[in-house]
Amino acid sequence: MDKRKFLQTGAAFLAWSATMGMRAAHAAVDAKTKLVVADQSEFIRHLLDASGQRKQIGFQLDLPNFAGGPAIFEAIRAGALDIAYVGDTPPIQARAAGVNLPIIATFTREVAQYRLVQHASAGVERLADLRGKRVSYVEGSGRQVFLIEALHGAGLTLKDVQLVHLRVSELNDALRAKAVDVATLIEPHVTRLAKQIGARVVPDPQERTLLPSTSYFYARPEVLADVQKAKAIEAFLAAFVRAGKWSNANAQAWGEHYYRRFQKLDAESASAIQSSLSPLIFQTAGEAQPHHQRLMDTLLAAGSVPRRLDAKDSFVSTFDAVVTANR
CATH class of the missing domain: 3.40.190.10 (Periplasmic binding protein-like II)
Structure with a gap:
């Protein structure tokens, strides 16, 4: 992998990637296309399975599981991942390290998961x-x-x-x-x-009440410039949003699948977890930017990033239409 290309963070490069991604909207996904998406706590895998959305994906979807954003960052830097499900801080730390991994989708809960x-x-x-x-x-x-x-x-x-x-x-x-x-x-x-x-x-x-529980999907810019990969991302995000809507509307079935059968929790514990969660909310790039700016400014004030960053430079709106169409 060309590290210099990976580290390129200019606005022109991201704009070009976004344009190529939009062109992908008119291309059919080749069934041989492989999309590698970093998962955490096997959340995406089980959400897609429990909702039935995994069956709607007509390409190769790999969901390797990771423990936290730093390990994911190293894997995506090495070119082993296409996109990744991460918490609210990893994209900021990546930018602070000189690597802009554009955020392509945002989902949040009003109540913090932490x-x-x-x-x-x-x-x-x-x-x-x-x-x-x-x-x-x-x-x-x-x-x-x-x-x-x-x-x-x-x-x-x-x-x-x-x-x-x-x-x-x-x-x-x-x-x-x-x-x-x-x-x-x-x-x-x-x-x-x-x-x-x-x-x-x-x-x-x-x-x-400290912070909403916000998570992102971010991507390697090169992936967004690949027509088939970008189309696969579009299909994946559509399935993910529909799966999230299903979990909001079918809390009991989701809890039984994920907390009881997969995580092996007793009924009382599973119920306690679910009662603490507010519904998933899916946001466009514009909707997500104010909160992201707040996070950036918080980390700057704490001395955890070296300079002020502008949230609008962290997002691409390439997949906003698929989010709004399915949420």
């Missing part, structure tokens, strides 16, 4: 109690900006806590071993650690 989870004896009753605590820090993950926002909610900064730099895969064990006092986790790990070690979420009401 939770601040403490071991049983940590003694954190409100966000202000985070001062001086050992707190997990996963740079390049959506957990990063969530923690920063939590600290801001209590009038604190990253300098007011002891940051323990970890990988996503290390968070559960770190909390079990009390190597950290608080970790930023998602389900089903929150529920599992509550049962296993008596872990509990920080009960401050602000913890549930």
Whole structure:
């Protein structure tokens, strides 16, 4: 793979990629086309399967599973992925590193998926109690900006806590071993650690209102310039949005498939998870930009990115029409 081409981030190159993607809308997808999409917690795989949308995809779709944005970034830099499902921070960290991976689709929930989870004896009753605590820090993950926002909610900064730099895969064990006092986790790990070690979420009401739970699909620019790949992305996104709508309307069936059968959770735990989730909302590039700018500015204020970035340069509107047509 030509690294110089990959690192090219000029507006002209992205505009050219978007134009080529639009032309793909008039081309049929060759059944031999292969699209490799990074998944996390096998969410996409099971959403497509449970909704029946996987059967509607007439090309080769590979969904390798990853643990967090940093590992995905390395894989997409190596050319092993076409597009990726990531949290809200990885596209910003990529741009800060000089790599613009254009965001092609956005989906969000009004209530955050992340939770601040403490071991049983940590003694954190409100966000202000985070001062001086050992707190997990996963740079390049959506957990990063969530923690920063939590600290801001209590009038604190990253300098007011002891940051323990970890990988996503290390968070559960770190909390079990009390190597950290608080970790930023998602389900089903929150529920599992509550049962296993008596872990509990920080009960401050602000913890549930800090940020919406926003995720993106981003792409290698070269992929958007490939007619067959771009058409496959269009078909994939249409199926994904329809699958998300299905999960909103069929919460019980989705919970039974994903939380009970796949994640092996008991009925009480599965119900608790689903009751904490707000519906999936699918956004166009223009609709998603204000929140993305807020995230960028938050990371800048915290010193986590070296310069101010403009959110509009992170998005292409190539696939907006397919999102709006299916949402």
